[in-house]
Amino acid sequence: MSRILVTGGTGYIGSHTVVELHNAGYKPVIIDNLSNSNIKILDQIEKIIGVKPEFHQFDLCDAEKVNAFVQANPDIQGIIHFAASKAVGESVQDPLKYYHNNFFLID
Numbered sequence: 001m002s003r004i005l006v007t008g009g010t011g012y013i014g015s016h017t018v019v020e021l022h023n024a025g026y027k028p029v030i031i032d033n034l035s036n037s038n039i040k041i042l043d044q045i046e047k048i049i050g051v052k053p054e055f056h057q058f059d060l061c062d063a064e065k066v067n068a069f070v071q072a073n074p075d076i077q078g079i080i081h082f083a084a085s086k087a088v089g090e091s092v093q094d095p096l097k098y099y100h101n102n103f104f105l106i107d
């Protein structure tokens with residue numbers, strides 16, 4: 001079964017995507033730092049699909065943790081990237097937060 005990484009997978013769109021990936025025969029793997037979602041979403045997903053999806057809690061801005069995850073999971077077949085800050089009003093009030101969270105700087 002193909003493992004697909006869903007970043008932001010406990011968020012609004014990500015959690016629905018996790019359900020649909022499971023229904024389509026994939027094994028979704030979630031990374032989320034829970035900055036705008038709740039761990040209880042995993043229970044809600046389990047109620048719908050019958051299994052609790054694999055979940056890793058960390059900040060995707062942490063390059064060391066991302067690299068360690070990639071090294072440890074070479075079988076990931078695809079990535080759907082939803083992890084981001086997305087509130088329009090907040091992005092105007094605190095643009096640097098959005099700059100730091102939504103632009104991934106690669107060495």
Ligand SMILES: NC(=O)c1ccc[n+]([C@@H]2O[C@H](COP(=O)([O-])OP(=O)(O)OC[C@H]3O[C@@H](n4cnc5c(N)ncnc54)[C@H](O)[C@@H]3O)[C@@H](O)[C@H]2O)c1
Binds near residue numbers: 008101
């Ligand atoms: N909701 C919409 O109607 C809509 C429409 C078009 C596009 N989008 C885009 O889709 C994406 C997801 O939107 P959403 O509505 O599901 O948002 P959401 O806030 O519900 O989900 C985003 C998830 O990403 C996580 N996250 C944020 N920064 C992270 C980080 N640095 N590391 C790990 N996890 C992190 C949050 O905890 C949250 O669970 C965003 O890029 C948004 O702009 C959303």
